[in-house]
Amino acid sequence: MTTHADDQVEVGAEPGHWFESEPLWFKRAVFYEIHTRGFFDSNDDGSGDLRGITEKLDYLQWLGVDCIWLLPMYASPLRDGGYDISSFADIHPDYGSVDDLAALLEAAHRRGIRVIADLVMNHTSVDHPWFQESRSSPDSPKRDWYVWSDTDECYADARIIFVDTESSNWTWDPVAGAYYWHRFFAHQPDLNYENPEVRDEMLAVLRFWLELGLDGFRLDAVPYLFEREGTNCENLLETHAYLKRVREEVDTLYPDRVLLAEANQWPSDVVHYFGDGDECHMAFHFPLMPRMFMALRREDATPIGEILEQTPSIPGNCQWGLFLRNHDELTLEMVTDDERDYMYAEYAKDPRMKLNLGIRRRLAPLLDHGRAEIELLTAILFSLPGSPVLYYGDEIGMGDNVWLGDRNGVRTPMQWSADRNAGFSRANPQRLYLPVIIDSEYHHQAVNVEAQQHNRHSMLWWVKRLIGLRKQYRAFGQGSLEFLLPENRKVLAFVRRFDDERILVLVNLSRFTQCAEVDLTDYEGMVPVELFGRQDFPAVGAAPYFFTLSPHAFYWFALERRGAEPVETTTTRELRVARSWTELLEGDATGLERVLPAYLASCRWFGAKSRRPASTQIAGDVPLTREPGGPRLTYVRLEYTEGEPELYQLPLAEARGEAADRIERERPEAVVARVRATEAPEVEAPGVLYDPSGEREFSEALFDAIVRRRRLRGRGFEVSGTTTRALRDLWNRADGVPEPAPLRAEQSNTSGLGATRTWFRGWTRGARATGWARASS
Numbered sequence: 001m002t003t004h005a006d007d008q009v010e011v012g013a014e015p016g017h018w019f020e021s022e023p024l025w026f027k028r029a030v031f032y033e034i035h036t037r038g039f040f041d042s043n044d045d046g047s048g049d050l051r052g053i054t055e056k057l058d059y060l061q062w063l064g065v066d067c068i069w070l071l072p073m074y075a076s077p078l079r080d081g082g083y084d085i086s087s088f089a090d091i092h093p094d095y096g097s098v099d100d101l102a103a104l105l106e107a108a109h110r111r112g113i114r115v116i117a118d119l120v121m122n123h124t125s126v127d128h129p130w131f132q133e134s135r136s137s138p139d140s141p142k143r144d145w146y147v148w149s150d151t152d153e154c155y156a157d158a159r160i161i162f163v164d165t166e167s168s169n170w171t172w173d174p175v176a177g178a179y180y181w182h183r184f185f186a187h188q189p190d191l192n193y194e195n196p197e198v199r200d201e202m203l204a205v206l207r208f209w210l211e212l213g214l215d216g217f218r219l220d221a222v223p224y225l226f227e228r229e230g231t232n233c234e235n236l237l238e239t240h241a242y243l244k245r246v247r248e249e250v251d252t253l254y255p256d257r258v259l260l261a262e263a264n265q266w267p268s269d270v271v272h273y274f275g276d277g278d279e280c281h282m283a284f285h286f287p288l289m290p291r292m293f294m295a296l297r298r299e300d301a302t303p304i305g306e307i308l309e310q311t312p313s314i315p316g317n318c319q320w321g322l323f324l325r326n327h328d329e330l331t332l333e334m335v336t337d338d339e340r341d342y343m344y345a346e347y348a349k350d351p352r353m354k355l356n357l358g359i360r361r362r363l364a365p366l367l368d369h370g371r372a373e374i375e376l377l378t379a380i381l382f383s384l385p386g387s388p389v390l391y392y393g394d395e396i397g398m399g400d401n402v403w404l405g406d407r408n409g410v411r412t413p414m415q416w417s418a419d420r421n422a423g424f425s426r427a428n429p430q431r432l433y434l435p436v437i438i439d440s441e442y443h444h445q446a447v448n449v450e451a452q453q454h455n456r457h458s459m460l461w462w463v464k465r466l467i468g469l470r471k472q473y474r475a476f477g478q479g480s481l482e483f484l485l486p487e488n489r490k491v492l493a494f495v496r497r498f499d500d501e502r503i504l505v506l507v508n509l510s511r512f513t514q515c516a517e518v519d520l521t522d523y524e525g526m527v528p529v530e531l532f533g534r535q536d537f538p539a540v541g542a543a544p545y546f547f548t549l550s551p552h553a554f555y556w557f558a559l560e561r562r563g564a565e566p567v568e569t570t571t572t573r574e575l576r577v578a579r580s581w582t583e584l585l586e587g588d589a590t591g592l593e594r595v596l597p598a599y600l601a602s603c604r605w606f607g608a609k610s611r612r613p614a615s616t617q618i619a620g621d622v623p624l625t626r627e628p629g630g631p632r633l634t635y636v637r638l639e640y641t642e643g644e645p646e647l648y649q650l651p652l653a654e655a656r657g658e659a660a661d662r663i664e665r666e667r668p669e670a671v672v673a674r675v676r677a678t679e680a681p682e683v684e685a686p687g688v689l690y691d692p693s694g695e696r697e698f699s700e701a702l703f704d705a706i707v708r709r710r711r712l713r714g715r716g717f718e719v720s721g722t723t724t725r726a727l728r729d730l731w732n733r734a735d736g737v738p739e740p741a742p743l744r745a746e747q748s749n750t751s752g753l754g755a756t757r758t759w760f761r762g763w764t765r766g767a768r769a770t771g772w773a774r775a776s777s
């Protein structure tokens with residue numbers, strides 16, 4: 001698929017804020033974690049960079065992710081993947097510049113994608129000038145910015161985190177003539193949060209990046225900011241008080257941003273990071289993660305059920321971050337010793353796979369490349385309460401390399417294609433920051449984005465569909481959770497509920513076929529509709545519902561009440577945008593995709609009236625004029641519960657004020673939905689989104705494109721105009737420009753575009769003159 005981002009800027013873009021104010025956006029978001037060094041190399045130096053990510057935004061948009069999480073991209077000697085920062089206000093030169101980040105943010109926002117980044121508050125690199133100054137003399141003004149001591153015996157109750165490399169949290173510094181405190185590597189001295197200057201300075205760092213447009217931070221290693229003798233120096237009240245101050249600053253100056261806490265703690269401790277909804281917006285659920293793997297191998301839903309039962313409820317404006325894998329080892333700190341032994345025995349058969357208290361492997365190798373198991377865990381991840389976080393490369397089932405040190409084996413270059421360096425870089429292969437995966441099972445020649453984009457049965461397409469499906473129901477992000485506890489414990493069953501949405505999730509954790517009786521009496525009379533294919537199952541009766549599940553199968557059902565559902569009409573279809581309707585195409589298209597099936601079904605030219613669309617996707621669009629907010633030809637892909645998918649070309653435009661009233665009055669059948677712009681008080685609201693085929697200006701613009709044989713480029717498609725000689729002759733005649741007759745809305749050959757060609761026969765006064773616009777992807 002070709003895309004032309006630059007053209008988009010010219011014709012479609014408007015400056016400014018791209019999002020409607022939506023303080024709870026993160027509750028429905030799908031996050032995607034990117035190691036900048038490993039994603040895409042735009043300048044052939046063997047290292048991924050920010051421009052590389054910008055170049056790959058089309059891919060991320062196509063996949064459907066809502067928010068990118070960037071691993072630290074700051075200046076750093078990279079002894080700990082960038083978590084060892086040597087300047088908080090600079091970008092690592094291999095990754096680009098602050099301007100490159102600003103450009104990435106702008107381009108991502110334009111596509112409706114937000115971006116957060118890691119912020120390491122707890123420590124710096126020893127290379128940071130603050131530390132160099134601090135160690136230089138006891139009288140240095142920065143001396144007190146770090147935690148110094150004459151002995152290495154203080155805070156003896158604090159555990160060591162990197163047990164494989166460190167034997168103490170204190171390291172002797174011969175320059176300072178004192179010991180300094182560090183919770184992680186010895187080259188990462190902890191900042192001293194007792195010092196008000198440090199506290200203020202870190203707020204300034206935060207503001208600097210938020211001002212640039214970042215949508216928030218993953219707050220790295222937050223439990224360890226303060227130290228207190230006689231405690232384990234984790235989760236201290238002082239730490240929470242400081243985080244509340246951070247939140248206040250963010251809320252006051254930068255609404256709609258998010259703070260995501262990395263607190264690898266038990267649920268009863270983590271929930272304090274939410275405060276009363278006035279601390280972090282999100283926190284990772286670390287203990288749940290290994291239990292999903294455990295449940296799968298033990299073929300028993302108990303570990304998942306138990307940990308979630310033990311998880312206290314959280315304030316309504318907060319959300320869990322859920323993940324299966326990330327850039328670190330699969331940490332086993334939050335399990336019992338027996339459970340840890342079990343996990344090692346099952347998932348780290350080779351001792352090289354262990355690191356600290358964890359397992360340094362990616363998702364696919366952990367599950368022996370078993371597609372059904374990968375899908376199963378991913379589906380669990382996407383259906384439990386929280387926002388799922390995907391780790392780059394896991395969507396294609398990338399492998400890892402245990403022969404590389406530390407956590408590098410899970411941070412290898414993204415596999416884009418079968419080309420040299422997996423399409424990641426055009427550098428000499430020996431220059432890459434890490435070698436690409438060539439293990440036969442995960443070799444980039446077989447496991448890569450390009451190959452999987454071409455195969456609709458690939459894992460990548462499956463993940464994309466899963467994301468799309470999740471977005472159609474708010475219950476996944478915001479719904480309550482109710483376990484159904486069938487007697488067969490190999491089957492995990494629960495309901496997610498939000499308003500009138502009820503999603504029933506059933507998961508067979510066993511490698512064998514299972515049956516389960518599920519008590520659905522609360523939903524008596526409702527019809528379970530399987531979401532992937534929109535197939536009705538028999539209505540729920542008074543008796544327990546009986547399900548048979550094939551090995552490692554999972555089902556998502558919407559429990560729907562039949563007959564009582566309100567009929568959607570134009571007036572009840574309303575789309576909300578921040579400023580311009582084009583956000584519906586460039587950003588999150590879910591809203592538009594949701595209203596289209598009902599609209600299409602009402603169109604005379606729509607050929608598939610008897611078939612039920614299982615999914616509706618905006619596949620791309622082409623602006624017809626250079627005017628921002630002008631009409632566009634959009635391409636809508638419909639997949640049905642039966643038969644072949646179809647691609648429709650649907651012209652769309654927006655009208656406001658009197659023009660909107662006129663269209664609603666005179667051509668109600670052309671109205672797709674009302675549009676309300678929430679951040680554009682200067683425009684009359686609501687407008688209407690409609691099919692402009694019957695409008696003179698649209699006809700003229702399209703005719704003009706055809707007769708001039710223009711090539712119009714857009715997202716994913718290109719439209720080219722072609723004419724017959726007769727039409728050109730007519731056009732060339734001195735008396736010439738034929739007057740285009742507006743097409744009637746009911747005519748079925750204009751917008752009845754079962755194919756991707758738009759014909760204009762009989763369009764001109766010259767009877768046999770013909771022109772057409774052909775769209776290609």
Ligand code: GLC
Pocket residue numbers: 080081083084120184220221262327328
């Ligand atoms: C966090 C990061 C990890 C890093 C550590 C020290 O746990 O996820 O990668 O090594 O902090 O900064």
